[in-house]
Amino acid sequence: MKEIIKIENLSKFFELHNLGKYIKACQNISFTLHEGEFIGITGKSGSGKSTILKCIYRTYLPKGGCIWYRSKLYGVINLAKASDRQIIHLRKKEIGYVSQFLNVMPRTTAREIVQKAVLDIGYDIDYAKEEAENMLSHFELDQELWDTYPNTFSGGEKLRLNIASAMVKKPRLLLLDEPTASLDNESKKLVKVLLEKLKAKGTSMIGIFHDLEFMEGVCDREFNMKTGNFTV
Numbered sequence: 765m766k767e768i769i770k771i772e773n774l775s776k777f778f779e780l781h782n783l784g785k786y787i788k789a790c791q792n793i794s795f796t797l798h799e800g801e802f803i804g805i806t807g808k809s810g811s812g813k814s815t816i817l818k819c820i821y822r823t824y825l826p827k828g829g830c831i832w833y834r835s836k837l838y839g840v841i842n843l844a845k846a847s848d849r850q851i852i853h854l855r856k857k858e859i860g861y862v863s864q865f866l867n868v869m870p871r872t873t874a875r876e877i878v879q880k881a882v883l884d885i886g887y888d889i890d891y892a893k894e895e896a897e898n899m900l901s902h903f904e905l906d907q908e909l910w911d912t913y914p915n916t917f918s919g920g921e922k923l924r925l926n927i928a929s930a931m932v933k934k935p936r937l938l939l940l941d942e943p944t945a946s947l948d949n950e951s952k953k954l955v956k957v958l959l960e961k962l963k964a965k966g967t968s969m970i971g972i973f974h975d976l977e978f979m980e981g982v983c984d985r986e987f988n989m990k991t992g993n994f995t996v
């Protein structure tokens with residue numbers, strides 16, 4: 765099986781100068797994600813799980829180690845060293861990230877948000893319209909809300925929209941940081957169905973889930989922060 769991500773000795777720390785503190789967020793993390801595979805990361809809170817995903821998505825600039833990503837745009841590229849411009853392109857076209865927090869774009873309707881995600885990859889407007897409607901229907905977002913601004917949505921509605929706009933892109937690599945943390949069971953099931961669909965279409969994924977039962981139902985392997993290895 766081909767590797768899509770190979771992390772070698774990834775480390776990230778924070779220096780809080782005003783407090784004279786030095787925080788190790790994650791240290792010497794190494795693992796490989798194969799194409800089409802879904803890895804779950806487990807470990808106690810504060811162990812550095814989110815930091816790993818943020819380093820891959822480059823929300824955080826890693827301090828040490830390499831994140832080799834086999835991209836479509838640039839071939840094999842070290843995400844720890846890639847330029848900001850390259851990262852912007854990869855985020856638009858190849859790498860998706862979902863967390864439980866939503867940044868809503870001002871004066872953009874739910875429908876426009878999902879459509880824009882599809883347009884960003886390079887599809888035409890007709891396809892984007894169709895895919896956006898399919899996705900909003902799938903997540904059972906009330907049709908009356910499609911053309912309204914999400915700032916007034918409930919937490920659960922915002923979250924479903926968030927997940928919808930990441931998944932509608934069918935990214936090559938999808939990073940999931942506790943996306944289902946505040947969802948009801950019904951919505952969790954909708955997320956699970958889509959994760960399975962994406963996986964069947966070849967999306968590779970790394971996820972963090974507080975609900976271990978949910979995780980075990982979707983992931984192929986589990987990377988444990990405590991041991992720094994896979995649990996079998």
Ligand SMILES: Nc1ncnc2c1ncn2[C@@H]1O[C@H](COP(=O)(O)OP(=O)(O)O)[C@@H](O)[C@H]1O
Nearest residue numbers: 778787788789808809810811812813814815816
């Ligand atoms: N931006 C940041 N500034 C300072 N410390 C941070 C920052 N991000 C994470 N940390 C610290 O790094 C450690 C790991 O955090 P995190 O990756 O969020 O853990 P997890 O997701 O496993 O709960 C924690 O001690 C956290 O406080």
Ligand SMILES: [Mg+2]
Nearest residue numbers: 813814815941
């Ligand atoms: Mg976290």
